[in-house]
Amino acid sequence: MLGGSHTASITGVGNTKYSKKADRSAGLLAIDAVMSAARDAGIEPQEIDGLIPYPGHIGDDILQAELDLKPRFRTTVDMGGCSAVSALRIASLAVASGAAKHVLLFRGLKGSSGLRKADRPSFLPGQPFRRHLEHVHGLNTPAQRYALLCQRYKHEYGLDRRTLGEIALAARAHANLNPDAQMYGRDLTMDEYLAGRLISDPYTLFDCCLETDGASAVIVSKRNDARDIRILSVAEAQGVSPDDISNREPFLDIGLTQAANDVWNELGVGPNDVDAAMIYDCFTFEVLHQLEEAGFAGHGKAAALIADGGIRLGGKLPVNTHGGMLSEGHQAGLNHVIEAVRQLRQECGQRQVEDARLVAVSGWGQLGDGSFAVLGGQNV
Amino acid sequence: MFEPELIPLPDLSDPNFVPFWEGTKEHQLRIQQCEDCGTHRWPPRSTCRHCRSTAVTWVPVEPRGRVYSYTIVGRPTTKGYANTPYAVAIVALDAPSNIRIIGSVVGIEPSQLAIGMALEGRFTPIGPNGEATLMQWAPAGAQA
Ligand SMILES: [Zn+2]
Numbered sequence: 001m002l003g004g005s006h007t008a009s010i011t012g013v014g015n016t017k018y019s020k021k022a023d024r025s026a027g028l029l030a031i032d033a034v035m036s037a038a039r040d041a042g043i044e045p046q047e048i049d050g051l052i053p054y055p056g057h058i059g060d061d062i063l064q065a066e067l068d069l070k071p072r073f074r075t076t077v078d079m080g081g082c083s084a085v086s087a088l089r090i091a092s093l094a095v096a097s098g099a100a101k102h103v104l105l106f107r108g109l110k111g112s113s114g115l116r117k118a119d120r121p122s123f124l125p126g127q128p129f130r131r132h133l134e135h136v137h138g139l140n141t142p143a144q145r146y147a148l149l150c151q152r153y154k155h156e157y158g159l160d161r162r163t164l165g166e167i168a169l170a171a172r173a174h175a176n177l178n179p180d181a182q183m184y185g186r187d188l189t190m191d192e193y194l195a196g197r198l199i200s201d202p203y204t205l206f207d208c209c210l211e212t213d214g215a216s217a218v219i220v221s222k223r224n225d226a227r228d229i230r231i232l233s234v235a236e237a238q239g240v241s242p243d244d245i246s247n248r249e250p251f252l253d254i255g256l257t258q259a260a261n262d263v264w265n266e267l268g269v270g271p272n273d274v275d276a277a278m279i280y281d282c283f284t285f286e287v288l289h290q291l292e293e294a295g296f297a298g299h300g301k302a303a304a305l306i307a308d309g310g311i312r313l314g315g316k317l318p319v320n321t322h323g324g325m326l327s328e329g330h331q332a333g334l335n336h337v338i339e340a341v342r343q344l345r346q347e348c349g350q351r352q353v354e355d356a357r358l359v360a361v362s363g364w365g366q367l368g369d370g371s372f373a374v375l376g377g378q379n380v
Numbered sequence: 381m382f383e384p385e386l387i388p389l390p391d392l393s394d395p396n397f398v399p400f401w402e403g404t405k406e407h408q409l410r411i412q413q414c415e416d417c418g419t420h421r422w423p424p425r426s427t428c429r430h431c432r433s434t435a436v437t438w439v440p441v442e443p444r445g446r447v448y449s450y451t452i453v454g455r456p457t458t459k460g461y462a463n464t465p466y467a468v469a470i471v472a473l474d475a476p477s478n479i480r481i482i483g484s485v486v487g488i489e490p491s492q493l494a495i496g497m498a499l500e501g502r503f504t505p506i507g508p509n510g511e512a513t514l515m516q517w518a519p520a521g522a523q524a
Contacts, residue, residue, distance in 0.1 A: 118457065129423040131390040132397045136506065136514055137484040138382065138453060138461030139468045147451035148470055155449070155495040198454025198465065201490075246470045246480045247422055251449075 002267060002358075002380045003232030008092035010229045010375065011102070012041025012219035013338040018182040018329030021113040022213035027062050029215035030108025034063065037217035043102060045069060048219065050100030052077060052087045054107035054332060056120065063106070073100035080365025081280050082236065082255070084218075084333035085373050088361075089234040091220035101221060107334050108215030116211050117142075126243035142282060143208055145245055145367065147200040150285035152251055154202060157300035159285075161202070163307070165193040167284040168206040168326055170312045175323025177313075177351035182210055183327040207284040209325035216334040218341075224378060229341045232358075232374045235262035239368025248368070252289065256362055256370030260294035263360075263372050271295040274374060275356040276343055277317055278336035280364040281324040287311075290362050291319070294372060313351060321351050333363045340375050382484065384506040384514065387460030392512055396424050399438035404513040407503045409443040411479055412436050420476040441479070443501025443515060445471040448480055452490040460506070465490045471499055471517055487518035 014036025016022070016029050024032075038045045050073035053060040060074060073094050077087040084105065091103035111117070118141065134140060153159060172188040175181035188206060196205030224230070237258035241248050264270050277296065281287045291302045296317055305311065311319035322328045322339035329335060340359040342348050353359075357380050363371040392401050403410030412421050414428035415435035427434050450469035456462045467490040473479045485493060486502055498520040506514045 126423070128390075128394060128396065132394070132400070133423055134482055135458060136387050136390065136460075137468050137482060137516070138458045138466060139451075139482060139484075141457050144451050144453060144457070144468065148449045148468075151451060151495070152449035198452065200454060201452035201465075203451075204454075244423055246482050247478075249478075 002269070002376060003230060005224070006096065007230045007232060008095045008220050009223055010218055010231065010337070010341050011221040011223055011225070012037040012039070012043070013217070013341045014040055015180060015216045015331070015335065015338055016214045017180050018212050018214040018331070019112070020182060020213065022110060026057070026108045026110050026114065026215070027066065029213070030063060030106055030217070031066055033108065033215035033217040034067065034104060034106055037104070037219050041102070041219045041221065043219070048102045048104045049073065050091065050094050050103030052091060052103060052105045054083060054334070057107050057109045071100070073103065079236070079363070079369045079371070081282055081333055082363030082365040082369045082371040084337055085234065085361055085363035085371035086236045088220065088231055088337065088373055089236060089371065092231050092234060095220060095222040103220045104217060105220065105334060106215065106217040107331055110213045111330055112211040112213045114213070141200070143203050144200040146283050146286060147203050148245060149252060149289070150202050150283070153285065153289065160303065161194065162190065163288065163303045164202070164207055164284040165190050166306050167287050167311070168193050171281065171320055171324045171326040173312060174321050174351055175327035178322050178328060181323045181328040182212055183323060202285070203283055209282050210327070210330050212329035212331065214329050214331060216331045216338055218334060218337050226378055227345060229344045229375050229377060232376050232380070233263045233266045234371065234373035235259040235266070236369070236371035237262070239370070242366065242368055245367055254289070254293055254364070254368045254370050256290055256364060256372055257293040259370045259372040260362070263374055264295065267374055269358065269374070274358045274360045276321060276353045277319050277360040277362070278340050279319055279324070279362050280333050280336065281320060281326050282364065284326070286364060287319065290364060293370070294360070294362060313353065318353050321348065321353060336361050344375060344377050381463060382466060383460050383462065384504050385508055387506040387514070389507045389512055396426070400424065401512055403438070403440065404503060404515050407513070408440045409481070409501055409515055410438045410440050413439045420479050422479045422481065441473060442475060444520065445473040445481070445499060447493060447495050447497045447499060448472040449495060450485070450493050452493070467493050469493065469499065469517055483515060483517045485517045487522050
């Protein structure tokens, strides 16, 4: 049995619709997602005895009070966009050790109609040197920093704008099969992509992920019922000089390289064995970059995988079948975990990857922290 | 053009950066060097990654280098940089060649910037009363 018979499982997932402007508070959104996840797991909310809230968002105190939860285990994972997948690992360890039976990962935020990213406190490490060395030069957003990585990649390997465009278009096409997606019902053409206004070259509007109102929840348990999805292997790692891109060497080194390698080695399977991948997509290039670093394509070779529908449903490796953060919504990657679970349970309807047995999920945060997991059902 | 007087000043009394800002005031680029093994490092840190020594000195280096990567910002996100587009580059110093310095680029149309282009430091007072001096980058050899 892949991953051994004692692996932790994801037993419940839940989410609200994702939107630009929700008509409820972030707290109510979170409660909605958590109640859905508990129902999905077939447990009462009171059985949840572990909590991993997303740092800086709706807090666990509110949730505990509202739902009368009595956690025995509580922590946060402060790794930006790789928090969700890294939290899967902490939750797995917690249930394996007996520290908790059911650990809830959740996130609820009005990230679009409430305070937006630029107005929320930054959790990025290295704030003092950023104020002295970056902000004074007009460099202060994730899009600008990641554009620096993309530009260098483009210089080293070559990169056509249409390749990035196809990443955005594939995400949108998938979102159009997902009624919960923020961009459901809104097509995107290559011409529209190419006409997107400049954000931070090479990034234009449609290279950037959404800001979203919504909530997501995932429950990790020590249980292996037929419908539970096992966390077969999960790992995390950080890039060289994790707080700084400018003097990183190798410049394109990220934690995912090591994390994915650890997972492949532990499981004894490789990139060709997975049926779909949910790749953290803060920006289009980060999808391409991670596909290479996780081994789905060689260095400089991901464009060939992405061309000709390779990352769309029916392609060689369907990527972000929910629409990702580019088109489903920004849930800091927790929505990627949820989609992987639903694909493996064959619950995805029109956007189902046929016979999905193994699905990979990546997380990326804080300029280079990476985490990676492979999930599978009870029969692999 | 950027608006130097509107750029929010960092804490100029932060001991980790005092030598840096004193240097730019004298139109010098100063970076850190490990006193024990001689390794140059940037951004400023308290410990040498090479030998773990915390003994550090600041040394002037030639503010010359080549564009390692860059971005052209199309939408204003910081005070002092309301006028877009503007370019920000990571510049690899000619010497020591293991050091890269981030800076906004002046004196060139952003669209003309390219990786590998030779740039040099350009020093400009910033803050409401010119309290600090910022080192930006400009094409090498161009007139100020
Ligand atoms: Zn040293």
